[in-house]
Amino acid sequence: MTTAARTPAACLIGWPAAHSRSPLIHRYWLRTLGIEGGYVIEAVPPDDFRDFVLRLSLRGFVGANVTIPHKEQALALSKPDARAKAVGAANTLWFRDGELCSTNTDVEGFINNLDASAPGWDKAQEALVLGAGGASRAVVFGLIDRGIKTVHLVNRTVARAQALAGQFGSGVQPAGWDEVEKLLPRAGLLVNTTSLGQHGQPRLEIDVARLPDGAVVADLVYVPLQTELLAAAQARGLKTADGLGMLLHQAVRGFELWFGRRPQVTSELRALVEADLKHA
């Protein structure tokens, strides 16, 4: 699709151009806010990414989302903010006074979703984060930034948890899966950033009965929408924050940067994306 010369448009750059919910989300906001603009998917192979990004404006785009496998390259080609730097990856590009800037909106997507779904979650002194991949980096940065004193970081490959912890200082304590049982009673917040529990992946086996009263449970997995972990937490009466909420909240800032209005995550938008996920 060619970009409209007169109306502002943003795009999602990926390879392969996987089915993404971003066009659905951004077009919903454009429509409901009455903004004339566009959002398209651009399939760009790694070798062409640099050229594509350097000509982003010439192609008529006011900015872009960036996904696998381009997030690190996007960081290197732009002026990143503190979040993108800390996460080591950029997922959102925009122009400020002609300069290509970048951020990582997973950080605020995670935090704002927690604020919306489980207000008061940040009373937790200690958090337990499962997984030490790219998504975990954004989560850990957000938690430390928000003042959580201790983040216990558990990963199958402990060396990866150690490397991530090393980057964030003594507030992040690496651990192996064998320590989960011992850590659960201390965790005011439990976050799953691994792919465990996702459709087609192995189960995530966590005994939520071991969490303290009032603990909050977040899962980044959103297929299925309600993971086994979230269902168990809710059955125990604990507050939860789901992966779809994070996906919707992380889209807010990009839209605001490109189109100049801060959109809302509404129940109508959520229902729209839920319906799309069911038909995927």
Ligand code: ATR
């Ligand atoms: P993302 O960007 O979504 O975080 P990633 O960087 O590939 O993706 O990280 C996936 C996370 O899920 C990692 O923490 C991974 O653990 P390893 O670092 O040990 O690979 C975790 N993960 C994936 N499959 C897992 C499994 N079967 N058991 C335990 N952890 C798993």
